[in-house]
Amino acid sequence: MTSLLHLEQVTHFYGSVCALRDVDLTIEPGAIGLVGQNGAGKSTMIQILLGLIRPSQGNATVLGHNVRSAGIRLRGRVGYMPERAATVSGLTGIEYVALAGELCGMPRRQAMRRAHETLSYLGMEDARYRRLDEFSVGMIQRMKLAATLVHDPDLLMLDEPTAGLDPDGRAAMLALLKTLAARPGKSLILSSHLLGDIERVCSFAIILNQGQVVTAGHLEELRAERQRCYQLQWDGEATGFLAALRKRGVEVQVDGDHARAIVPDDWNTRTFFVEAQEHAVLLTGLEPEEEDLEAVYHRVIKSPGANAAIA
Amino acid sequence: MSLESIRYRDWSGRLRPSWFACWPIARTGLLLVLRRKLFWILLGLALFNFLFLFAMIYLKFQFVSQRPGMARFIDGILSAATGTGETYRDFMSAQASVTMLLLAFAGAMLVGDDMRQGGLTFYLSRRVGRWHYVVGKLLSIGLLVSLTTTIPALILFVQYGYLTDSTDYFSENLGILRGILGYGLVLSITLSLLLFAMASWLQKTVPLVMSWAFVFLMLPALAELLRSAFDDRHWRLMALWHDIRLMGTWCFGGIDTNRELQLLPPAVVIVLLVCVFSLIAIIPRVRAVRVVQ
Numbered sequence: 001m002t003s004l005l006h007l008e009q010v011t012h013f014y015g016s017v018c019a020l021r022d023v024d025l026t027i028e029p030g031a032i033g034l035v036g037q038n039g040a041g042k043s044t045m046i047q048i049l050l051g052l053i054r055p056s057q058g059n060a061t062v063l064g065h066n067v068r069s070a071g072i073r074l075r076g077r078v079g080y081m082p083e084r085a086a087t088v089s090g091l092t093g094i095e096y097v098a099l100a101g102e103l104c105g106m107p108r109r110q111a112m113r114r115a116h117e118t119l120s121y122l123g124m125e126d127a128r129y130r131r132l133d134e135f136s137v138g139m140i141q142r143m144k145l146a147a148t149l150v151h152d153p154d155l156l157m158l159d160e161p162t163a164g165l166d167p168d169g170r171a172a173m174l175a176l177l178k179t180l181a182a183r184p185g186k187s188l189i190l191s192s193h194l195l196g197d198i199e200r201v202c203s204f205a206i207i208l209n210q211g212q213v214v215t216a217g218h219l220e221e222l223r224a225e226r227q228r229c230y231q232l233q234w235d236g237e238a239t240g241f242l243a244a245l246r247k248r249g250v251e252v253q254v255d256g257d258h259a260r261a262i263v264p265d266d267w268n269t270r271t272f273f274v275e276a277q278e279h280a281v282l283l284t285g286l287e288p289e290e291e292d293l294e295a296v297y298h299r300v301i302k303s304p305g306a307n308a309a310i311a
Numbered sequence: 312m313s314l315e316s317i318r319y320r321d322w323s324g325r326l327r328p329s330w331f332a333c334w335p336i337a338r339t340g341l342l343l344v345l346r347r348k349l350f351w352i353l354l355g356l357a358l359f360n361f362l363f364l365f366a367m368i369y370l371k372f373q374f375v376s377q378r379p380g381m382a383r384f385i386d387g388i389l390s391a392a393t394g395t396g397e398t399y400r401d402f403m404s405a406q407a408s409v410t411m412l413l414l415a416f417a418g419a420m421l422v423g424d425d426m427r428q429g430g431l432t433f434y435l436s437r438r439v440g441r442w443h444y445v446v447g448k449l450l451s452i453g454l455l456v457s458l459t460t461t462i463p464a465l466i467l468f469v470q471y472g473y474l475t476d477s478t479d480y481f482s483e484n485l486g487i488l489r490g491i492l493g494y495g496l497v498l499s500i501t502l503s504l505l506l507f508a509m510a511s512w513l514q515k516t517v518p519l520v521m522s523w524a525f526v527f528l529m530l531p532a533l534a535e536l537l538r539s540a541f542d543d544r545h546w547r548l549m550a551l552w553h554d555i556r557l558m559g560t561w562c563f564g565g566i567d568t569n570r571e572l573q574l575l576p577p578a579v580v581i582v583l584l585v586c587v588f589s590l591i592a593i594i595p596r597v598r599a600v601r602v603v604q
Binding site: 043046047050052071072073075076080081082083084085086087088089090091095099100102103104105106107108110114117121147151152159179180183 | 318319320321322323324326327328329331332335336339342343346420424425428429430432433434435436437438439440602603
């Protein structure tokens with residue numbers, strides 16, 4: 001199977017500023033989240049993947065097409081949903097989506113038929129003859145998604161698709177994206193600052209920092225790399241108990257009658273009970289801490305390895 | 312219907328080459344103009360002028376056989392119905408004046424809004440390059456100009472020839488046909504490039520209308536003032552409208568005086584310079600738009 005993305009030593013400069021540096025990646029088809037702070041290189045990477053700019057150095061292929069030579073043709077197989085409004089005011093919903101199809105190279109009739117199908121699929125059939133100027137932010141986002149889907153691309157690239165949406169609209173959009181990502185043979189790249197969105201839709205994440213890929217992998221694998229954390233709760237005087245844990249190499253952050261304990265790799269959970277018994281402490285709570293993507297992101301960004309790689 | 316009740320359907324088909332995208336861009340621009348009532352008023356003015364001349368030519372030919380005196384009367388009061396090159400040049404100039412007004416108001420919608428409201432981002436995020444967009448928009452403005460100038464003039468030419476009851480009119484007046492197409496092309500290319508350039512920088516209707524008025528009203532007035540003050544016809548070259556018209560006259564083969572012929576080369580140079588500078592002004596504006604924020 002052709003890999004979805006393959007980047008080899010991709011570097012890109014804007015003048016003397018390096019926006020992406022030595023990016024090596026091979027990603028299989030699926031739902032991929034692109035994570036990074038402002039200025040991390042996400043936009044540059046998306047532009048390269050869309051064939052909008054050519055990398056200063058290195059090579060990249062998307063769906064088997066070389067971004068250097070494919071250029072515009074690449075966007076026939078990729079659908080990009082921009083972050084900003086990106087509408088043509090004065091057009092109706094159906095005209096807008098059909099125009100998007102035609103701009104991707106579809107014959108007019110097929111684009112119009114497909115626009116009807118896509119808008120029905122997205123639950124927008126009642127709004128298709130209304131002008132875009134009358135739409136709410138949520139409806140505009142759906143229209144943009146319809147315009148992205150109309151030519152049935154193999155890869156969807158979505159830039160902040162939930163920006164400006166209320167909680168209900170956001171949930172609906174994410175549910176929709178999850179359904180779209182599950183289609184066989186189709187892939188999705190979701191770029192967002194909202195890591196919860198990426199967690200809900202994607203199974204794979206690429207974390208960028210200062211123009212470099214800090215880590216890339218399946219979310220479960222990334223979570224598995226986490227430091228082992230526990231939430232502890234107790235009754236009684238626990239000073240001795242906590243001191244004993246610290247002696248065993250546990251990093252303890254106390255907050256009242258509970259604490260967060262980061263344990264060494266070879267830690268056995270039973271040791272908590274052993275020490276508690278020895279120090280006459282009643283453990284009332286012991287819960288392994290689940291690490292979400294946000295925690296993974298912060299851990300990875302702050303890790304010495306990441307900083308060393310960047311340096 | 313909702314997401315649960317409709318399954319996503321794949322689409323498979325052959326995609327057309329990217330250059331085909333210029334047409335939907337041009338068509339959409341025309342559609343947006345034709346959708347506004349204000350523009351219909353201006354188009355109505357142009358249509359009225361066309362229908363008036365159309366009717367006059369028809370009546371003239373009716374009277375030629377039935378009441379020759381009346382036909383001469385029409386010729387007398389309406390010099391524009393003589394079927395010569397001047398007829399069509401003057402008609403196209405009059406139509407172009409209305410078109411200029413239309414373009415002044417439509418420029419912001421055709422180009423400015425794309426820059427301000429993200430329309431350009433929409434176009435460029437599809438299988439469309441920046442040049443496809445530029446060509447599509449120029450085509451859109453050019454078509455608007457042609458719809459009000461060249462096409463009505465061609466219809467009048469065909470009508471005139473048809474009413475003469477022989478094909479001689481067409482064969483003897485091929486120069487007029489060349490003139491209509493040439494003048495139409497000069498008008499379309501110059502106005503579309505200039506409007507695109509100005510609208511891409513000014514973007515909003517009010518500054519665009521003011522600048523347009525400066526180029527096509529103030530400058531000619533100033534040129535005329537300077538001409539009479541210094542008694543030098545060259546000052547007229549400042550008026551772009553005059554230069555375009557001079558080129559139009561040349562297309563119709565109507566330049567027969569030495570004085571006009573002297574002004575033609577600088578007029579051509581000025582029109583060409585306006586076109587080149589407009590194109591140079593367009594490129595950075597279109598390049599400045601970032602598809603990915």
